[in-house]
Amino acid sequence: MGIETFLTRPLAPALERGGRDDDVVMSTRIRLARNIDGVPFELKMSDSDQKAVLKAFEHAQTRRPNDVPELILFRMRDLSPLVRAVLVEKHLISPDLMEKEGGAVVLSDDEMVSVMLNEEDHVRLQVFRPGLDLSGAYALSSRIDDWLEETIDWAFDETLGYKTSCPTNTGTGMRASVMMHLPGLVMAKRIQALIPAIQKVGLTVRGVYGEGSEAEGGVFQISNQVTLGLSEGEILENLEGIVRQVIEHERMSREMLKQSLGVALEDRIFRSLGTLRYARSLSSKEALTRLSDVLLGVYLGYIEGLSAKKLSALWVSIRPGFLQYTAGKSLDAGARDMARARLLREALR
Amino acid sequence: MLCENCGKRPATFHFTKIVNGQKTEMHLCEECAREKGELLPMSKDAFSIHHLLSGMMHDLSQRPAASSGERLSCPSCGWTYEDLIQTSRFGCSECYDTFRAQLRPIFRRLHGSEAHTGKVPRRGEERLSKRRKIEALKKELEQKIAEEAFEEAAKLRDKLRALEKEA
Numbered sequence: 001m002g003i004e005t006f007l008t009r010p011l012a013p014a015l016e017r018g019g020r021d022d023d024v025v026m027s028t029r030i031r032l033a034r035n036i037d038g039v040p041f042e043l044k045m046s047d048s049d050q051k052a053v054l055k056a057f058e059h060a061q062t063r064r065p066n067d068v069p070e071l072i073l074f075r076m077r078d079l080s081p082l083v084r085a086v087l088v089e090k091h092l093i094s095p096d097l098m099e100k101e102g103g104a105v106v107l108s109d110d111e112m113v114s115v116m117l118n119e120e121d122h123v124r125l126q127v128f129r130p131g132l133d134l135s136g137a138y139a140l141s142s143r144i145d146d147w148l149e150e151t152i153d154w155a156f157d158e159t160l161g162y163k164t165s166c167p168t169n170t171g172t173g174m175r176a177s178v179m180m181h182l183p184g185l186v187m188a189k190r191i192q193a194l195i196p197a198i199q200k201v202g203l204t205v206r207g208v209y210g211e212g213s214e215a216e217g218g219v220f221q222i223s224n225q226v227t228l229g230l231s232e233g234e235i236l237e238n239l240e241g242i243v244r245q246v247i248e249h250e251r252m253s254r255e256m257l258k259q260s261l262g263v264a265l266e267d268r269i270f271r272s273l274g275t276l277r278y279a280r281s282l283s284s285k286e287a288l289t290r291l292s293d294v295l296l297g298v299y300l301g302y303i304e305g306l307s308a309k310k311l312s313a314l315w316v317s318i319r320p321g322f323l324q325y326t327a328g329k330s331l332d333a334g335a336r337d338m339a340r341a342r343l344l345r346e347a348l349r
Numbered sequence: 350m351l352c353e354n355c356g357k358r359p360a361t362f363h364f365t366k367i368v369n370g371q372k373t374e375m376h377l378c379e380e381c382a383r384e385k386g387e388l389l390p391m392s393k394d395a396f397s398i399h400h401l402l403s404g405m406m407h408d409l410s411q412r413p414a415a416s417s418g419e420r421l422s423c424p425s426c427g428w429t430y431e432d433l434i435q436t437s438r439f440g441c442s443e444c445y446d447t448f449r450a451q452l453r454p455i456f457r458r459l460h461g462s463e464a465h466t467g468k469v470p471r472r473g474e475e476r477l478s479k480r481r482k483i484e485a486l487k488k489e490l491e492q493k494i495a496e497e498a499f500e501e502a503a504k505l506r507d508k509l510r511a512l513e514k515e516a
Contacts, residue, residue: 040426162465172465228465229460229462230462235467
């Protein structure tokens with residue numbers, strides 16, 4: 001399978017099926033950071049060290065068991081900057097890997113698994129699941145880790161656990177993240193109180209789109225901060241406990257808004273739908289805000305005949321890289337806004 | 350008041366900087382303030398994880414306990430303690446051993462802990478349990494010798510040798 005397949009579909013097949021609590025949770029991701037014993041870390045690596053990492057992975061590939069999906073390797077240097085940008089927009093690679101000529105990404109054809117090679121750590125393996133599914137995502141990531149470990153010696157310390165390039169990942173090397181759509185909490189202005197509360201219990205919250213605290217489209221990612229001293233199971237339990245509470249708060253906020261705002265909320269949602277259906281130029285920020293409103297409208301039962309799945313796909317296909325890849329040429333900001341409006345018009349007609 | 354940098358436009362930005370107890374005042378126009386980077390005193394990546402971390406590690410390195418690490422460098426990759434503080438990153442897996450003593454307060458502050466309790470590589474687990482068995486046998490052997498139970502001690506010694514060979 002060539003890289004084109006991954007670039008022409010905005011939504012990963014692995015995320016198409018609805019998951020648990022998918023009215024609030026968009027997806028779950030587990031990332032394990034691992035390094036190969038005896039190979040210097042990122043900042044001290046030579047070209048031949050980077051090649052050794054790719055080689056070690058390719059060797060493991062020849063002994064892949066049946067319960068690990070088939071994986072295809074793409075070297076960064078073979079991918080154009082635009083292709084890399086699309087992979088970033090799909091969260092399949094990090095912005096960091098995008099800059100690494102000696103890096104590579106390994107993908108399963110349904111995009112459930114993405115392994116980054118020669119990023120900040122030699123191996124960063126990621127598993128994505130739809131909705132809230134921390135245990136399912138961890139089970140597969142740990143299985144892949146076991147398989148790789150059969151042929152690769154991980155840098156591991158009996159006291160400190162998995163040795164990573166940065167001390168923030170030492171120990172389990174695990175970052176578990178849950179991507180949540182929280183328009184209710186944003187609109188009810190309760191998100192400002194929620195974020196510091198979550199940060200107090202060893203978790204972090206950040207907006208997925210847009211810089212800083214301004215989370216465009218109400219999409220937030222909650223993940224664990226601590227990787228040392230707690231087992232993987234404990235970390236996942238803590239995160240799940242908090243996420244469940246946020247889900248409940250979000251659902252309550254949505255109901256509360258529906259009751260207290262009534263027609264004003266309905267009006268806002270349909271104005272957003274109108275904008276997406278008829279506008280001639282839309283910035284990324286506005287499009288995300290409007291899509292978020294419309295998705296909320298679908299969940300509240302105001303809008304019928306539009307699927308959440310279709311909206312989730314639009315979430316990605318309106319990103320700058322994806323728009324340009326689809327257009328087959330580079331577009332300046334003005335042209336992108338027009339292409340974005342056209343795409344939304346056609347999709348929502 | 351005119352901008353003290355260009356002396357042409359009116360100063361609309363007034364800064365008071367206190368560095369090491371030294372107070373300095375600056376009066377700049379918007380243009381010069383932007384040029385000097387004073388308008389946004391924090392650079393864009395000021396809150397990046399590495400930046401924050403390196404700031405924290407620098408603070409810790411000022412403590413007497415950490416100063417013993419100042420002249421250390423990793424025998425495997427040449428990474429120095431200074432490199433570790435500057436980048437808040439390790440050069441290789443051996444750096445963990447080189448800077449072990451200096452790392453403890455860092456891990457405590459970052460994670461509230463300095464001991465891994467999670468997953469262990471499967472092959473590592475075997476190694477780990479063998480090593481633990483060897484240590485237990487050694488203790489037992491010492492005790493038997495102290496008790497002058499030489500026959501049992503000899504048996505234990507053979508067991509120990511066999512295990513050590515495997516490990």
